[in-house]
Amino acid sequence: MQKIVSSKKMENGIVVFWMEKNEKKYDSFNYSEIIDMKINALDLLSNPTWYSIDVEGHKLTVKKP
Numbered sequence: 001m002q003k004i005v006s007s008k009k010m011e012n013g014i015v016v017f018w019m020e021k022n023e024k025k026y027d028s029f030n031y032s033e034i035i036d037m038k039i040n041a042l043d044l045l046s047n048p049t050w051y052s053i054d055v056e057g058h059k060l061t062v063k064k065p
Contacts, residue, residue: 001052001053001054001061002018002019002020002025002052002053002055003018003019003049003052004016004017004018004048004049004051004052004053004060005017005018005019005024005048005049006048007044007045007048007051008045009045010028012030012031013028013029013030013031013033013034014028014029014031014034014041014044014045015027015028015029016028016029016044016048016051016053016060017048018053018055025055027053027055027058029058029060033058034060037059037060039051039060039062044060050062050063051063
């Protein structure tokens with residue numbers, strides 16, 4: 001699992017960013033995927049550091065403080 005450092009709204013979904021070996025990586029999720037994972041899209045945009053990404057599994061998880 002990688003800690004998400006930022007997120008950005010796109011036309012059909014959200015792109016999330018994380019750091020890996022001093023390199024900023026990203027992956028995008030469409031709104032259907034976000035809803036299926038029971039992730040609140042507005043919360044993901046407002047508080048991206050509360051989330052982690054399973055890069056290989058293409059899944060997001062909540063890790064609220």
